[in-house]
Amino acid sequence: MPNRIDIPTYSSLLDFCLGTKNLPKLLQTHGRLVVHGISHHDFLRAKLAAAYASCGRMQEAGTIFSWTNKQSTFLHNAMIRGYTNRKGFRRAFEVYCHLLSSGRRPDNSTFSAILKASANWSALQIGRQIHGVIFVCGVDSDILVGNTLITMYGKCGCLERARQVFDEMCHRNLISWSSMVGAYAMHGLGNDALKVFEEMRAAGEEPDEVVLTSVLAACWHSGMVERGLEYWKKMEVDWGLKRKLEHYTCVVGLLGRDGLFEQARRLVEEMEWEPD
Structure with a gap:
């Protein structure tokens, strides 16, 4: 029998691998689980599958998932x-359907994850069912x-529904405002996007880089x-936000669209960012 400390120790190691997406450490930990004869433990199997999925x-995640008896x-x-x-959006929906058919209750993290799949797959009808x-x-x-509902409806082009969800929210955070601004921006509705942004500022929410x-x-x-x-000037002066590559890209595109090519060229030369 393994030492009683093995399971909680390896549980913590797997949590670390899951949170940091550290694949080398995960492979090492998996090997030790096999050597110590506890890789079959359902609790550790579940964390092992989750860690592989995060990486x-x-x-590997799918294989271990299928071997796990207690699929939480x-x-x-x-x-x-x-x-x-x-x-792998279709596979994501298969796992979601498996969860429902197993009789387990989905939680807010389930819905957030599957709505993200719906948004990226532009699966509006499925998103509505969810x-x-x-x-x-x-x-x-x-x-x-x-x-996540705002983002899903926004990416699927159902902006009225996105706005309805936004308006009906009892509480909002910066991500709520950003999601609504982003939904309008994605579809070229600049006036609507800026109106929401100004509403956000009037509500006392400070903007961030996103x-x-x-x-x-x-x-x-x-x-x-x-x-x-x-807004470009206010980023650093009023809000103390560091300009990043995506901000420069937007402003260069903005200047180029208006034929201000020399100004755009100078801005490109002034760019400062850490290379990927």
């Missing part, structure tokens, strides 16, 4: 996220679920040069 190794909601969620991150299940399960007021990317993109795609340059 994008879906073949946590494990299903990890598999859905893993397949979605690898663009929204119905969310309502039945009584988690429609959850802020994580609400934010929402400013959406704001600048909205200005770019709508040809709103003056507004875009105004």
Whole structure:
């Protein structure tokens, strides 16, 4: 029999691998589980599959998932996220359906993960069905679920529904505002995007780099040069935000769209960012 400390120790190691996506450490830990004869333990198997999924190794994750007797909601969620991150959207939906058919109750993390798959697959009809299940399960007021619904409807081009979800939210955070701004920006509705951004500021929410990317993109795609340059200047001066490559890309595109090529060239020469 293994020492009683083995299971909690390896559980912590697998949690570390899952959180950091450290594949070499995961492979090492898996090997030790086999050597110590505890790789068959369902609790560790579940964490092992989840860790492989977080590292994008879906073949290994899927195999261990199928060997696991107690397939928890946590494990299903990890598999859905893993397949979605690898663009295996159909497989993500298969895992979601397996969860429902097994009689286990999906949670807010389940819905957030499967809605992300719906958004990236532009599967509006499936997204709507999931929204119905969310309502039945009584988690429609959850802020994580609400934010993901906004993104899903936005990416699928159903902006009225995205706005309805946004307006009906009991509580909003910066991600809520950013998701709504991004939904409008994605479809070239610059005025609507900037209106939401100004509503956000009036509500006392300070912008971050993510929402400013959406704001600048909205200005770019709508040809709103003056507004875009105004927000560009405010980024560092008023909000203390560091300009990143995606911000430069939006402003260069904005200037180029308006024929201000010399200004765009000078901006490119001034770019400062860490290489990938």
